[in-house]
Amino acid sequence: MYDFTGKIAVITGGAGGIGEAAAAGFARTGAKVYIMDWSREALDAAVGRLSSLGDVTPIQVDVTDRAALDAAFAKIAEAGGTDILVTSAAIVKTGRILDFDPETWTKILDVNLTGTFHCCQIAGRQMKAKGKGRIITVSSVNGQIANTGRGAYSCTKGGVDMLTRLLANELGDKGITANAVAPVPVDTPMVLQVHSPKDRAIWEDQIPAKRYAKPEEVASAIQFLASDEAAYINGHILNVDGGFMASGVILREE
Numbered sequence: 001m002y003d004f005t006g007k008i009a010v011i012t013g014g015a016g017g018i019g020e021a022a023a024a025g026f027a028r029t030g031a032k033v034y035i036m037d038w039s040r041e042a043l044d045a046a047v048g049r050l051s052s053l054g055d056v057t058p059i060q061v062d063v064t065d066r067a068a069l070d071a072a073f074a075k076i077a078e079a080g081g082t083d084i085l086v087t088s089a090a091i092v093k094t095g096r097i098l099d100f101d102p103e104t105w106t107k108i109l110d111v112n113l114t115g116t117f118h119c120c121q122i123a124g125r126q127m128k129a130k131g132k133g134r135i136i137t138v139s140s141v142n143g144q145i146a147n148t149g150r151g152a153y154s155c156t157k158g159g160v161d162m163l164t165r166l167l168a169n170e171l172g173d174k175g176i177t178a179n180a181v182a183p184v185p186v187d188t189p190m191v192l193q194v195h196s197p198k199d200r201a202i203w204e205d206q207i208p209a210k211r212y213a214k215p216e217e218v219a220s221a222i223q224f225l226a227s228d229e230a231a232y233i234n235g236h237i238l239n240v241d242g243g244f245m246a247s248g249v250i251l252r253e254e
Ligand SMILES: NC(=O)c1ccc[n+]([C@@H]2O[C@H](COP(=O)([O-])OP(=O)(O)OC[C@H]3O[C@@H](n4cnc5c(N)ncnc54)[C@H](O)[C@@H]3O)[C@@H](O)[C@H]2O)c1
Pocket: 012, 013, 014, 015, 016, 017, 018, 019, 036, 037, 038, 039, 042, 061, 062, 063, 064, 087, 088, 089, 090, 091, 111, 115, 138, 139, 140, 141, 182, 183, 184, 185, 186, 187, 188, 189, 190, 191
């Protein structure tokens, strides 16, 4: 069991799915947790589920709004500054490249890539001042391979991977590590939005584990990367994928 007592953990997209599972993990293990999300309704519901686990404070903020993020992180600075940042906020819309709506393309880039950059930059400055910190970006296997119809989303996750490596490169001598987790489909509201039952059957057939990940399984990888045990792991994209990225053709036993 990890012990994050005395640490401040900030989780964007913390009111749902993987972000909420990460928030639950840090709250249970003693951290002071801030969950940032653009949805007031989702934040209220998440606090209702999380508050019995530990110290969880909601902040309503859109990760594309730099001024609002500066103000939100300034409050966290007053409380001691960010020790752990998890960037889980993202959106997805499927579509083949030749059909992709340019406005939707820009919106997805703004939230998933530029929003992640804003949070890493602001929190990274707080960590640099403290001389320590952990950044864990939530990427996807879609950042490394092309899956039909993932368009802008895949491109943002490839960008998040490179942003993570740049942070590792530039902050490694400041007591800060930056790593990404890259899941296959995870059972969250996001995946329900984009995967039909037919898509699900195809995906499950291609994953050695033959099932989607659970949010808690991604959260446990995030906790490891945030822990003292991971102090010398920097700049990695950790696939949390049931063996998907290691696999080629799968021939199941009859
Ligand atoms: N679910 C999957 O299959 C899967 C697979 C691989 C990677 N991921 C990644 O995991 C992360 C979390 O995904 P999830 O499945 O938990 O999704 P989710 O939709 O369940 O949760 C995302 C949360 O982010 C919030 N959010 C979205 N845009 C925001 C914005 N502009 N500002 C602030 N908050 C915002 C949403 O309100 C929501 O609470 C994402 O980065 C996603 O790309 C998910």
